[in-house]
Amino acid sequence: MIVNGEARPFTPGLTLWGLLRDLGTEPARVAVAVNDDFYPGARVPDRELKEGDVIEIVRIIGGG
Amino acid sequence: MRGDPFELGGRTFASRLMTGTGKFTDYGVMREALAASGSQIVTVAIRRVELKAPGHGGLLDVLDWDRLQLLPNTAGCRTAAEAVRVARLARAATGTKWIKLEVIPDARYLLPDPVGTLAAAQELAADGFTVLPYVQPDAVLARALEGVGCAAVMPLASPIGSGKGLRTPDLLKTVLDGAAVPVVVDAGLGVPSDAAQALELGAGAVLVNTAIAEARDPVGMGHAFALGVQAGRAAFLAGRMGVREHASPSSPPGGVPRLPDPEVPV
Numbered sequence: 001m002i003v004n005g006e007a008r009p010f011t012p013g014l015t016l017w018g019l020l021r022d023l024g025t026e027p028a029r030v031a032v033a034v035n036d037d038f039y040p041g042a043r044v045p046d047r048e049l050k051e052g053d054v055i056e057i058v059r060i061i062g063g064g
Numbered sequence: 065m066r067g068d069p070f071e072l073g074g075r076t077f078a079s080r081l082m083t084g085t086g087k088f089t090d091y092g093v094m095r096e097a098l099a100a101s102g103s104q105i106v107t108v109a110i111r112r113v114e115l116k117a118p119g120h121g122g123l124l125d126v127l128d129w130d131r132l133q134l135l136p137n138t139a140g141c142r143t144a145a146e147a148v149r150v151a152r153l154a155r156a157a158t159g160t161k162w163i164k165l166e167v168i169p170d171a172r173y174l175l176p177d178p179v180g181t182l183a184a185a186q187e188l189a190a191d192g193f194t195v196l197p198y199v200q201p202d203a204v205l206a207r208a209l210e211g212v213g214c215a216a217v218m219p220l221a222s223p224i225g226s227g228k229g230l231r232t233p234d235l236l237k238t239v240l241d242g243a244a245v246p247v248v249v250d251a252g253l254g255v256p257s258d259a260a261q262a263l264e265l266g267a268g269a270v271l272v273n274t275a276i277a278e279a280r281d282p283v284g285m286g287h288a289f290a291l292g293v294q295a296g297r298a299a300f301l302a303g304r305m306g307v308r309e310h311a312s313p314s315s316p317p318g319g320v321p322r323l324p325d326p327e328v329p330v
Binding site: 002003004005006024025029030031032033038039040042056057058060061062063064 | 124
């Protein structure tokens with residue numbers, strides 16, 4: 001699967017919560033997309049991930 | 065200005081200056097500069113969390129979003145599809161439906177793609193977003209963006225971050241002429257007189273980032289831009305004088321006391 005543009009080995013049974021925990025990402029103040037599903041960080045469901053899923057984890061930074 | 069609110073996206077604002085949060089040296093200076101600017105609409109960018117160094121504190125925590133309208137942008141997106149995706153991530157990350165739509169394939173001048181911008185605007189407006197598209201000052205495109213439901217159009221003054229000021233005031237006038245939504249001049253403003261010029265021509269508001277963030281004194285410049293915008297708006301409401309080809313004396317031409325001068329026939 002692809003996480004923030006980088007290939008990552010897929011582990012059967014891995015869930016979105018498990019991935020965020022493994023990455024050390026604090027869900028509050030981020031947003032997550034799994035393919036075309038978009039979730040506020042605070043309301044990320046614990047969905048099971050599939051091989052080939054494309055995941056984006058983003059946050060707000062300074063910009064114009 | 066009292067009694068002259070700025071209406072945008074169903075909300076009412078006292079300030080006609082929007083400010084970006086990029087390029088500031090630290091959050092303290094940024095917060096003070098934003099306060100000095102009086103801005104009530106503040107732009108931010110959406111970026112991937114760095115997976116190798118997670119856990120950064122957030123811009124969301126240092127500003128009072130109960131008082132400010134958050135305006136995420138799609139900066140960095142090169143296509144309509146990328147911009148639509150980033151807009152949806154921005155909505156998920158912030159809870160706001162406002163989006164400053166940027167579709168910019170060209171890195172050198174950061175000029176927007178009108179075709180991709182219109183396509184993305186149509187999709188996002190249909191999805192319930194309050195869409196504020198960054199565009200060239202093009203009246204035909206502006207009408208098309210209004211037609212698909214954009215809440216404003218944001219023509220550039222000159223390239224992003226260039227500080228060159230309003231380079232095509234005549235084109236901006238064509239966008240302003242008959243505009244059904246607010247016109248917000250975005251990008252390229254360098255000094256408060258640039259902002260004043262945009263407001264004098266009838267722009268509803270301006271968006272400034274680099275000119276404040278890269279000033280020697282960003283707090284002072286935030287204040288200066290607030291004044292520039294107020295002056296420009298006041299002038300627009302007051303109505304400028306006509307422009308003449310030749311001089312027109314302000315004092316009455318007759319009755320001037322003259323010294324006797326034998327060489328000048330009376």
